[in-house]
Structures are given as structure tokens and as C-alpha cells.
Amino acid sequence: MELLIFYPLAGFCVALALGVIFNKSPVGSAISLIGMMLGLAGIFVLQQAHFIAILQIIIYAGAIMVLFMFVIMLLNLKQGENEGWASREKNLLLSVLTGFLAIGILYKIWQVLFSVDMDTPASLPDSFGTVAVIGETLFTDFVLPFEVASILLLTAMVGAVVLAKTKLD
């Protein structure tokens, strides 16, 4: 059952991810990315990480991608600008490299996961991934990183305002 949901979702995500990088227009890329994010949210749900799935939709698919779209609009980028691609020979080389990377990582995963005993996953309690549990952990063990994250966001906000406002010289 789960597998039945997983494979289509995974395929959907991969396809849209490819769509992001191969789409000629940035707007198209962005829309593909939104789709991919939504797909990922589905995968998170599948893993019972409900809270993260919600966040994924709100923050990524919502806030961040809106920002992307906003900037694309603001810059008024024309569709099909040919500088969107690197030269052919280079691309070949880079693809080979990326292929290597993919093979390498996948091989490693295979090597690691299949060499150790992976048969006994923990049985998950019902509370796994709920807001309550995450919240409790976040505000007890990880309260300091949480606060730091808030400062980070504040700084980023100020930084963004400053950068977008003043002219660089």
C-alpha cells in the first residue's frame, strides 16, 4: 500500500526536479519546483512527519516560492533567454561529472545499507511527528538553536532590506 503511494510520488518529485533544471523559462522552473515541494510534502506525510509536511507546504511551497516568483516578475526576465544554458561541450563534461556523483552516492548508500542489518526498524509510537512532540523537543533540548534561528531570521530580514535598498558599488 505504502509502496504504491511512494513510487508514484517519488517519480513525480524526480520528474518535476528535472523539470526545474531543464525548463527554459524561470517561471516554468519555479512552478515545477512548487510541484516538487508539494510532492515532497506527500512523502513526509508518508513518513508520518506531519508537522514537517505542513511546514514544507507553508514555508517552501508558500513563502519561499512566492518570493521566487516575485523576484522573477520584478526582474522581468524574458522567456527563453539563451544565456540560461552553459555551452554544449561544457555541459557534456558536467553531466559526466554529475553522473559520477550520482553513481558514487548511490553506490555508497547501497554499500552501507546492504552491508548492515537493516531489518529491525523501531516501532513508531502514535505520537511520532506530531506538533506536540516536536514542540516539546524544540522548546526543551533545542531551545538555544531555536532562539539562534530566530536571530538568524531577523538578521536575514534586515540584511535583505539593506541589500535590496542601497545600491551596491
Next chain:
Amino acid sequence: MFLTLITFLPLIGALFLVFMPKESVAAIKQTALAVAVADFLLSIFLWTNFDNTSHKMQFELNVPWIEAWGINFHVGLDGISLLLYVMTTFLTMICVIASWDVKIHVREYMIAMLTLSTGMLGVFIALDLFMFYVFWEFQLIPMYIIIGVWGGPRRVYASIKFFLFTAVGSLLMLVAILWIYLHIQETTGVATADILYITEHLSAPLGTQKWLWMAFFLAFAIKVPMFPFHTWLPDAHVEAPTAGSVILAGVLLKMGTYGFLRFNLPFFPQASYEFVPMIAWLSIIGIIYGALVSMVQVDLKKLVAYSSVSHLGFVMLGIFALNPYGIQGALIQNINHGISTGALFLLVGIIYDRRHTRLISEFGGLAKIMPKYAICFMIVALSSIGLPGMNGFVGEFLILLGVFQVNGLWAACATSGVILAACYILWMFQRVMFLEVKNPKNMNLKDMNVREMFTVVPLIILIFWIGLYPKPFMDTFDASVTHLVSKVNPDNFRPKQEHHDNDHNDKQNEKHGEHARLITPTEMASLNHTLQMPALIKE
């Protein structure tokens, strides 16, 4: 605690300055001066409360700093560091006064000055190797900035050179420190970098000792600077602002010699003994080389800088005489050099402020136009060449006396530096102060003003004080030096053989009196030769 407070007071003052408005220049200067004076007075208080009779660390504070590695915040003063400590606060004060006329970035300048002071003080009080290393590197930064921002035309080159030379040396020292740390942990089971503990417990085979010794040596020799690591010094001095030069000569160079006394000798007594000839010859070369080169300089500051090389050669020679005369002489000479050379730099700075040049050929006949200046300059110059009755002589004589005990030839070579010193100083003095006033630009120079007198006169008072009654100074390190010497006494390591063929009588008058053993066959031949002389007189 009190010691820590005094050490960090300038840093606190610097922090305070950070928050002062940039525009209120006068207030900034006054605050800086107040901090420096307060610090100096407090350090005098340390001196008066110091127990001369003990070689132990005093005003100690030992609290854990990085507990996981056994690194403590351990500070304290003993006789070897006390005077250097007081001199640092003293020269900082003088330098703040001398920098009254800094034009640009006054606030930042004073901040750098005060930070530098804390860094230097920290070096002298640190009793933990890591702490020492931190301070050792820390004081580089403000000095680098002082040279690099407020310096002369080639300041960037000079500051980088200064920084790199020192940093390269200290990196090797860091390696040695780590080695010692691990070694101590291995042999005694205690993870500590405490200098006192290490002094007590460090025992390494001679071969290893030599390597470690060399690592420390490089760091300190560059700082001192010994020949041939001295080339950063003239550049740094020439480009640094006046106060920078004073601090550089007065304190920074002393860290090198202090390092030798604090680390090389007590940590590796045997290696030190083995390296005595090398150090001696390097020092002698430094003495003569520095004097010769400074004779032909055309730039006043460069001349003084090279003379520092010569003077510090004496100090090094004294330290490695490994006897109380030499080491005490070296310690007092440390102070003397800080005072005399510091004063020389101040004086050169005064004339530079007026004429914006330091070329000797630009001057001449200043004695007529600036008599007060000429008198001060003369006194300081004479103290620099070690005229008896002034401070330089006391140190130089003790050092030479100590060296003579070890090797007469070394002493003779080193003493020739005294002649050369007279040559370069007097020749310079003649060209700057005497002769007719030829350059019309010199006609209307103003004599020293009250502020400038305030910077130089205290140093002149010290020059005569140490020259005529150095006892208060010498007493502070008497006990410490005796203790140190008992540890590095060459007799501990001399191969036993040498004593074999001496009979008992010889041992009795070994210390003093012409040794009967002095007479070897060749000497006997010369003795016989001399004995024929009376016959000639009688005919």
C-alpha cells in the same frame, strides 16, 4: 587578582574609548593618559609590595580557564618579570604623552596603544604556556596596526615584514609548546601547560631538548632580534610612528630576551649550555655588525635601530654567560636599553615632527638652535654608548664581567663594540648637532616644548638613577637570578673528565686567583720567554 586588574586595565580603558565620540579628541587623549598613568601608578604599587628576598612567583592568580585541556589562567610576577612589567606601564604612559600630536584617527590610535599595553603586560605575567602564546600573538596585532596605519611611507611593507617575521618564529614555538604539553602529559600524567610545573618536571633527552630549544630560540631570536634575524627591525622602526618605535624598542624586543630567561634556560638547561658558543658568537657578530652598519646609516632612526641590534647582542651574551653577573647585567641592560633607546627614538621623533625628515645630511648645527634638545640628546646618546655614571655602563660592565668568566676572547670581542658604539653615536651627533647651520630650513626650529620635556626628562632621570644607584633595581631580581643560575649552572653538565686531572689544591683557589693549571707547555714557553726580559734590562 590585583595583578590581573592592572594588566587588563588598559584594555578596559580601550573599550571605554570605543564608546567615546570620535570628535572629542581632547577628551580621548586625556582619558587614555589617565588610564596609562593610573596603570603605571598601580604597577609601582606592585613594585613596592614586591618581596625582594624570594624567587617565588608573587601576586599569583591561578584559576581554570579551559578545564578540559588543563589550561589555567595563571599569572604572577617574579624578579625577572617585575621590572619589565613596570617598564611597560611606564613606557606606555610616556608614549601616550608623546603621541599627543597624532593627527588622524586619534581614538583608534589610543585604543591600539592601550590594547598593545595589555598584550605586552600579559606576556610578562603569563605562567601558562598557552596563555603566554595567546598574549605573545595578541600584542602583535595592535603593533601591526600602529605601524601599518600611522607609519611612514613604506609602512605597509614594514608592518607586514614585522608581522611575518614574528609569526613565523612563534609558529615553531607553538609546535614546541604542544610537544611539551603532550610530553608532560605522558611522563607525569598531568595534563597541564603550567610553566612552573613544567620547569619542575620537564625532562627530555638531550637530543630532543636541542630541537625544542631551537624552536623556542627561533621565536625569541627573531623577536630580540639576533643577527641574522634582525632585518625586520630597521624597517619596522623607520616606518613606525615615534611612540611605536619607543614601545618596539622598549618592550617588544625585551619579550625575546625575557623568553630566553623564562623558557630556554629553565626548561632546557643542558641544551642551553650546549648552545652557549653558538649564541655567544651570534651575539658578538650582532654587536659588531650592528655597530658597523649603524655607523654608515643616513637615516637617524635606522641608525638607532641598528644600534639596538648591537645592544641586544650584549643582552643575549649576558644571558648566556649563565652566571649571576651576566644574567643580572642582561636584566638591567634590558631596562637600560628600553630607557636609552626609547629616549633616542623620542628625540628623533621630536626633530621629525619639526622637519619631517630624518636624514642626517639634512641637519647640522642644531646645538645652536635647540640647546635644550641638544643637551637631552647628548645625555641620552652618552648613556647609549655606556658612559660610566650612566645606566648603560652598569649593564654592559656586568655582562662583560660575566662573559669574561666564561671566555676572555668573547669578552674582548664584545668589548670592541664599546669602541664602535662611540664611533657611530658621536659621528652622528657631530653631523646633526655640531658644525654650522647650513640648511636654511633649520634656522627657525623651535626648541623642545613642555610636553616634550615631560616625555624625555623622566627617562633622563632614570638614566642617572640607574647609572649611579642601581641598587633598588638590581635588588628586585637578585633572588630570582640566583635561583635561575642554580638551575642552569654549567657545572651541572660539564663532562666530569675535566675535573679529573685537577688536584685538590686547585679546587681551593679555583674561584679566584691565577690557576696554577693555567700553565700549559706552550704557556710555559712564553713564560720562559718573558723571564728573559729582566736580563735585557740588566745588560
Next chain:
Amino acid sequence: MLENSVPLSHYLMLSATLFVIGVAGVLIRRNVIVVFMSIEIMLNAVNISLIAFDNYMNLSNGQIFSFMVMCVAAAEVSVGLAIIIALHRNKPSVNLDDFNLLKW
């Protein structure tokens, strides 16, 4: 019903695939915004594996971590996009190869 019937390795494979796609995007695209999106893909890919391990070992640290990743991503995007706007204002281009000021 929803037992852990999807093996851990599958999640990781998915994560790896997405990651590599992101890398490829960074390498082959010259449009700065697309490059930026590719980076987002990579971040998301990492999130998948984090949560997969969490799920597998019954922990919540991974989720916290991915939460942090999202925070960082949000911050990064806002600043990054601001930089792009500022850059674009100086030089009307989004082509990365037009910008080579990132030298020593």
C-alpha cells in the same frame, strides 16, 4: 496499515537522486535564479533523508534539524534574492557568467 513497508534505502535513493539533480542544476544552468532553485532542491533532498532516519530510528532530532534547515533556507533565500536584485540593478543580467568579481 501504514507499516514501514518502504525500506529506508528507497528514501535515501530518492534523496540522493534529487540531490544529484540539484547539483546538476547548479552546474549546468547559468541563470542565477534557476541555480538558486537547484540549491533549494538539494536542501529538500537532505530533508528527506533526515526524516527518513528519524522515522527509522524513532527520534525527533531529524525533524528538528529539517526545521532548522528550513529556517536557514528561508533566510538564505531572502538574502540571496536581495543580492540578486541588487546585482541586477547594477548590471542588468541574471547570467552567472557575467559576474566574476568573486576573485581574491
Next chain:
Amino acid sequence: MLLKLTCLIPLFPLIGSIINGFFGLKIGKKAVGFIACGSMTLSFLTSVLVYVGYLMLPEGQHVYEQVVWTWFGASDFNVDFGFQVDPLTLVMIFVVTGIGLIIHVYAVGYMQEEFSYYRFFAYFNLFVSAMLLLVMGNNFLLMFIGWEGVGLCSYFLIGYYFEKKSACDAGTKAFIVNRVGDFAFLLAVMYIFNIFGTIDFTEVMHAAPEKLIYAGEAVTIITMLLFVGATGKSAQIPLYTWLPDAMEGPTPVSALIHAATMVTAGVYMLVRCSVLFNLSPMTMTVVAFIGGGTAIMAATIGMTQFDIKRVLAYSTVSQIGYMFMACGVGAYTAAIFHLVTHAFFKACLFLGSGSVIHGIHGEQDMRKMGGLKKHMPITYWTFLISALTIAGIPPLAGFFSKDEVLYHSLMDGNIIFWGMGISAALLTAFYMFRLVFMTFHGESRVDPSVHPHESPKMMTMPLVVLAGLATVGGMLGLPFLHGWHILHNWLEPVLHFDLANALQHSEHMLHEAGRHAPSWAHLLEPKEHNGWIEFALMVFSTVVAITGVVGAYIFYIKRPDLPEKFTQGQWGLDMVQNKYYVDELYDDVFVKPTVEGSNLLWKECDAKAIDGAVNGAAKTIGWFSRQAQTLQSGFVRNYALFIVVGFISLLLAMF
């Protein structure tokens, strides 16, 4: 206790110097002169009191020591800032303060016109103070303060007219040449400490016979070093070149420093360390040879000079050579005797020459003088008396002292020394009267626009006093009356030396070292005093002196064309006139190579070799970084590529 006043003797001039130096410009010339002379007077009076105090010392005590404070020290080495009063010191104190006072009075008149009058007297007082330290110090290092101090003051005073290049050069030269001597002196002090464990005069001299082997290496080195120190200060071969140049200073300076006091410091030191010198026959021989050689050489140069002060300067060098010769043959009393009389007559001669120069407005060339006798009678007569004294005409002081030196050089030394001495005496008589005749007699060659005049009383009175002293000074040591020789008896406690005892100790020490001592028996044979030989020598040297005077008379009064004829085409003259080219030699051998070598060291070694190595290392690294820097293209994607490549290689490494 009157002796407690000892420390005040050098203190008074020091205070005077400080007052004059700091406030001299404000208080005016009169006050400056008053303070300078006043401090000297006080010092002189104190010396008298101290002398009285010394006479009241209990029987058998010859030395009074006063430690003011402990100067410095380390471990078992301690130097006191202490003074000692003994017969030798007293003699020197009186010479310094007495003659110093007279010259001070003279200088008040002579320097009246100078602008920086106060500066002159500040230096002058400081000099006296340093000289007193030198003679009163109870250890080698305190002596060294004075030793360097007088060198320093002479540097200041020679370079007094600091706008003149020659004056500055002369000052610097004096100081540096002196430093060469000081270098040896310092080494000697260190060696002494090494052996004795103390540098106190009394203790060292007391322990010397027990700790040093007679004619051994140590004592020879020590005494040779001390002697080199003395040659620097006392202007002997090879370090005499500074003294003639020192005549650039004002004339009172030449009189005080370069005739009466400072240059005799070397002699004083030799006498002070007589015990050490007695232990080293080799050094003694060297001292005597150098002294005799200097006496002759300087006298020959003196014959050819035309600058009135330079002639006197060479004469000083020559006379001090005499004193050294006396020391070299062990006749220390004779040396001190000659020192004292020389101080009288040479001060008088210098002051007289100053009076002459003053009278004809600064002219120093004797070829532009002549016939001054009628213009300045007092100067003439005092000058003549002194010239007769130095020439050794009885019964003036110089005759007795010089005769004593000559007698001892023959009896205690050998005929070579005596020959040196007597020929120097002949030359002395000749050139001194050449000076007198050229200056005061004959046709006037003075510039017609100048009207010679006698100097004011302030200047002539000191001349008269000094001439008087030069006349009667011989009373200190009349010949034939060895039991009554005042100076000899007076100095006996200082010079006392028991050779037999010393030899015994040396034998013991050599024996312990497993060596046999050579036979020293012949050294202990008693010496006889032969009155007849002494009388014969006196007559002979008087004849020699008169010959010299007559010779000068013939050459410069009777037949003024003779010198010209006589020296025509002589290569030797050129050489002597140019002072044997010693200055040039030193210049070529020491000065120029040093300066050039230093330049080479700086430009080649420092700038090229050491800095070159450092900069070379930096450049190599720089070259490598420039190569590496091309990797940094500035394209973000390139950097990303590197990351990927790095990651892939990591993966590969993990396989």
C-alpha cells in the same frame, strides 16, 4: 674628622658645573665666573683640610677610605662608590685643584668675549670633578668613571667651537681614541676581578704578590692591557694622535686638560698599579720603550711645527713619554715628580701661549709672530722661565725631575733608555727655544694691522704664580739627599713592594703546578746608589740642554737662513713635518676600511643577502600563489564545480 670632607672635593666642582650649565645664561657672566672659581677654591681649601686630616691619621695607617654608597653589584661582585686618600692621591688632588684653580682664574679673563661663556665653565668644572674622581676613586671602576669623564669633557672642550669642522673632528677623534684605550682598561679590570675577586685598589695591591706568578701570563696580560689604556689617555704611541689635534680647543683647555691633568692620568694609573707592573718585567720593558720612543718621536715632530700650540702639544706628548719611561724602569717617584713639575711649567707655557694668541688677536702661526718681547713683557718673562725649566736648566724645577728620570733610566734600566732620554732632552731644549726665539725675539712678522698688547691682569697673574711654582718646584725632590727626598718619602707607602716575598709566592704556585721556578736570585741583588754618577749625569744633561738652547739661538737668531739651507731637499723633513704620516696611516688602515666595510655589510649583507633570502622566499611563494590564483576565476559555478570534484574525489577515496 677632617677626612670626612673627602667626598666634598669632587662634589664642589660638580655642583658648580650643574649651576653653570643649567642657569648660566640667566645669571650672567660675572656670576658664572664667580661660581666656577668659587667652587674650585672651595675644593682646594677642602683638599688642604683633608691633607691636614690625613696628617693626623694614626701611625702606620696610610690609606683612608670613605665609602659613600654601594654603586652596583651582582652576586659576589660589588663596587663601592668610595674614595680613598693616600699620599699619591693627595699629590694628585693638589695638582688638580691647585693648577685647576689658577687656570680657572686665567680662563675668566681669557674667555671674556665668548658668547657661551657659561657652557665653557660648566664643562670646565665638570672636567675637574671627573679628574678628581679619577684620582680619588678607591677602586678601578670608580677610577673608570673619572677616566671616561675626563675623556668626555675633553670631547666637549675640544669641540667647544662646534661650528668649526676641524674642532668637531678633533673632539670626536679624542673621544674615540680614548675609547680604544678604555676598551683595554675595561678588559684589564675584568681580568683583575677574575683573579682577585675584587677590584678595590688596596685589596688588589695587597693580594697581588700572592695571587700572581712573577712574570706569569696573567700579570703580563693585565698590565699590558692597563698600559694600553694608559697610552690612550696619556697620548703615547700608538694612540697619541688625538692630542695635537686637541689644540682646537680654547687655550685654557689645552693648559688644564692637555698639559697639567688629564694626560697625566695614565701615569697616575701606572703608579697606582705599580705593584702589578713590578710583577711583570716584560710589560715594564715595553712601557719604558714606548715612553722613550714617544719622547723622541714627539720631540722631532715638535721641531718642525709652526703652530705655537701644536709645538707645545708635541712637547707634552714627549714629556709624558719621559714619565712613562720612568715608570718603565721602576722609578715611580721620578715619574710623579716629573708629573708635578711638568704640570707647573707646561700649564705656564700654555697659558703664556694663550696670552700671546690673545694679544695678537687669535693668530697661532709662529711665522707671523716675532719680536713680541717688548709688547708683552710679563708673558715673555714667565714664558722664558718655563722654557728654561722644560729645557732642564738648573736650578729650575724641570732640571731636577728630568735629571732624576735620566738617572734612573741609566741605573735601573740600561743605556738605551738613557740615550733616548738624553737625546729627547736635547731636542726639547732646541725646539722650546726655537719657539721662544721665533715668537718673542727677532723681527716682528706680525700683521701690521694688528697691535700686539699685553693681556689683562686676570691673565698675567696666573702666569706669574705658575712661573714661580716652576722655579721652586724642584724642592720637592732635591738630588743627593735621598734620605731627604720629600716626594720619595711621601710616596713610599704607596710604592712599597716586597719583591722577595712575591718571588717566594710565585715559586710556591709554580711548584704546586708541578713546574720548576726559574732562578730569580739575580733580581734580588741590592742596588747601590752612586752619587758620582748622578753628579756626572747632571753636568752632562745641563751641557746638553745648553747646547740645545744655543743651537736654537744660532738657527733662529744669528743665522735665520740656516734652517732653510739645512733642510733643503731632505726627504726626512717632509716626513717629520707631516707627523710621520701616522694620521694618514690610521685613516687608511682603520677608518676607511671600517667605513667602507660597513657600507658593504649594510648594502650587500643586510639588504641583499639576508633580506634577499627572506624576500626571495616570499617571492617564490608569491609566484606559486599567482599560479594557483588562476583557479579563482570569479565564476560562482566554477567554485561549485570544485566542490563537486572534491566531493567525488572524497567518494573515490572511500571506495
